[in-house]
Amino acid sequence: MSHLLQAPAGQNGFIRIENGHFVNDAGRVWLNATNLTGSANFPSHPDADLLAERLARFGINCVRLHYMDANYGNFKEEPEQGIFTIDPSTQRNLDPDQMDKFDYMISRFKAKGIYVNINLHVARKMDDRDGFSGSDQRPALDKGVDNFEPRMIELQKEFARDVLLHRNPYTGFTYAQEPAVAMVEINNENALFRQYFIGNIDKLPNPYALELRKQWNDWLHENYKSVDELSRAWSLSKEDLESPFEKREVATIKRDVEYSPSRRDFYKFMYDAEHKYWTGMYAFIKDELGVKPVVSGTQLRYTSPFLQADLDYVDIHAYWCHPSPVNPNWEIGNVSMVNSMHYMYELAGQRIEGKPYTISEYNHPFPNQYGAEGQPMLRAYGRLQGWDGVFQYTYNHRKDFQPQAMTYFFDMIARTDVLAHMPACAAIYLRGDVQEAEEAVVAEVNHMTYFDQLSREKKVTVGIEKAGYAPELALMKRTSIKLTEKPAAVGEADHLEDRIIRSTTGELTWNREIEGAAYWTVNTDNTKLFTGFPEGRDIDLGEISLKIGKTRLGWATVSLVSQNGKGFGKNAYSSKILLTATGLVENKGMEIEQLPKNKIRLSDWGEGPVQAEGIPAKIVFPLPAGKVQCYALDAEGNRKEAVSVKKSKKRGFCEIVIGPEFKTVWYEIETH
Structure with a gap:
């Protein structure tokens, strides 16, 4: 699908905002994207060449560069180096060798038509090396604290300056002036409000607690001219307030304090503190550093949408069945979202009118066995809704770019069931096979x-x-x-009870006629897709019909993409079609432990190679058998075996029957 990318990235000028959407000099920009995490941001030069080529072939035109500001590891794997030098005295210096790998990778992305999203603060947690005590008593990754602590904010600015004003020797541009940089994110999943609500701000050690109290008292003095005014506003006695107010020692309001005027004021203070942080960082990046790409703050659901709407665009994250906790005792939900479609309507319902909207992390993490459904749903509703960017999280999180097994929850690199449908995702979202809704x-x-x-x-x-x-x-x-700021209606809404819900474009259909066995389809001129529980039903996809046989999960995902955009034979054009069929995918020797409430855990992660179930299905095409050819493809996409095309009972139609005997998830179909 690399033909859908405009190479080099940025050839049509910087991405900017017009009428609430991303545009460049050629028109609307749609970012069909993924992430790189940790040391995957620093591949060797040969790996960078292969990575850029592979992502382009899948139709990926943007990569979010995530979690590069710390050494990244997890409970299964040792940390690997991030962007900073490994230095016992500081964590403020960029490593020249890592920067060379970073620069080269971005140059290869640019050449292939792939933009980048540069994340600034994600994971660096300051410690005694740079004069920050109590690191073991502060929130993870300094979340929330770095929204108000002055020294931390200054070091965020220093990092932004070091990265964004760095000149890439392979492109000749600084990242502040690089048109292949789509956007910059200030601080990932990080907000003072979020940390306050989960109780971490109440537990801050000094000097951080004292700094917060100082800023709270400064706020009180800016908003109340006298203790008498404060006493009236809080309905508390002047005697109780006078001494702490005058000494600027009014205590911060703890999370579990009942609602009161003082609590409301403390929320106003936190709101103003966050506003100062987000707009201050934005002004520094845009005005002082002269950064041309668009800039966002953090994600919705961590802080107020009113605060995030002050920046260029709005972002959000979501995970269906996120593993919890992310440690050796993890467990994960093992159910399909097709029975609820929960995150599709939740993400759409939070979009802010008049602002570009991106979902920069989305996943149905491994080993949830229904992961193939997630990215097609995100792309289809992303296009229907007119969202500006949709990002799978994550393509890879290690230096190994040729893994033979699925080794962690979030990676797509070895996840056959997800990767195999990415061409359909590119057609749906980037090519625009699904129409944007007018209503x-x-x-x-x-x-x-x-x-x-x-x-x-x-x-x-x-x-x-x-x-x-x-x-x-x-x-x-x-x-x-x-x-x-105007009065607006308020009221809870009932859920729709319709058993079939179809988009106003007629292209996306959610069928929940059978309780607990729903399915969802995409039916456009150049892309067809089914995901869900077939239950022996004939699936109508316009000129194509589909019937899926018995699978190990009683569930499957099947996509058909006209790669040249010439349809499926009904319009008399010759067409080259990619047929993909996936079900259960797992590592060799993987052992699943069944837990209560539809949850699972892996007692053994297994090893490579990844094994994929062959899906039995019959596909009926609107052409005579003599005008259709079908081939099973190998892992490299080469033809390995012809699949018979038979005359259908329906006059003028033919049928293709696929199954496990072909030992593939991919088939090529040619119509003449």
Whole structure:
């Protein structure tokens, strides 16, 4: 699918914003993307060449460069070096060898038409080496603290300067002036509000707790001219407040304090502190460093959408069945999202009207056995909704770019069931096979009403259902929330009970006629896709019909993509079609432990090679058998065996029967 990419990336100028969307000089920009994590951001030069080539072939036109500001490891693997030198005295110096690998990789991406998203703070946690005490008592990765602690903010600016003003010798541009940089993210999944709500701010050691109290008291003095005014506002006696107010020693409000005027004020203080941080970092990046790419703060659901809307675009993350906890005692839900479509309508319902919207992390993590459904759903509804970027998390998190097994929860690099449908994802989203909805639901959210919810319910999230709209409307038409200072309707909405919910474009259908055995389809001129529980049903995909046989999960994902965009034979054009069929995929020797409540754990992760179930299915095409040829493909995409094409009972049609005997997930079909 590399023909869909515009190479080199940035040839049509910088990505900018017009009418609430990403554009460049050639028009709208859609980012069909993935992530690299940790040491995967620093491949060898040969690996970088292969990586860029492979991602381009899958139709990936943007890569988010994530978690590069610390050594990355996990409970299964030792840490591997990030962007900083390994130095016992500091963690502030960029490593020249790592930067060379980073620069070369980005130059190869650019050459292939692949943009990058540069993440700034993700994981660096300051310690005694650089004068920060109590690292073991602060929140993980300094989350929340680095929103207000002045020295930490200055070091974030230093890192931004070092990276963004660094000149890539392979392209000749600094990253501040590089048109192949799509965007810059300030701070991943990080907000003072989030850390306060989970109790971490209450446990801060000094000097961080004292710094927060100082800023709180400064805020009180800026907003109240006298202790008398504060006493009236808080309905507390002047005697109790006078001494701490005058000495600037009013205590911060603990998380579990009941709602009160003082708690509401403390929330206002945190809101203002975050606003100062996000807008201050933004101004530094854009104005002082002169960064041309667009900039975002952090993700929705960690802080207020009103705060994030102050920056260029809005981002969010979501995971279906995220492993919990992420340690040796992990467990993961093992159910399909097709029975609920939960995250599709939840993500759509939180979009902010008038702002570009990206989902920079999305996954149905391994070993959830239904992972193939996730990325096609994200791409299809992303295009229906007009979202500006959709990112799988993550392509790889290690230096090994030829793994033979699935070794961690989030990687796509060896996950056959997910990778195999990425060509369909590129066609759906990047080529635009799915149409953007013309009909829209825009729910207004009043700032004062929202802040009341925030301070009373400790909830930063808001969506269309809070304004009385059924969330499933997002499966039918474009949805968003409009942030306003004007009065707006408030009210909980009932869920839609329809057993079949179809997009207003007619291309996306969610069928839940059989309880617990739903399915979902894409039916466009050049892409067809099924995912879900077949239950012996004939699946109507327009001119194509599909019937899937018995599988190990009673579930499968099947996609068909006209690679040259000439359809499936009905229009008399010759066409080259990629047929992909996946079900259960696992490592050799992998052992699953069944747990209560539809959860699983791996007692043995197994080893390579990855093994994929062959899916039995019959596909009926709208052409005579003599005009259709089919071939099973090997792992490299080469033809290895012809598949017979037979005359169908339906006049003028033919049928192709695939199955486990072909030992592949990919087939090539030619129509003449």
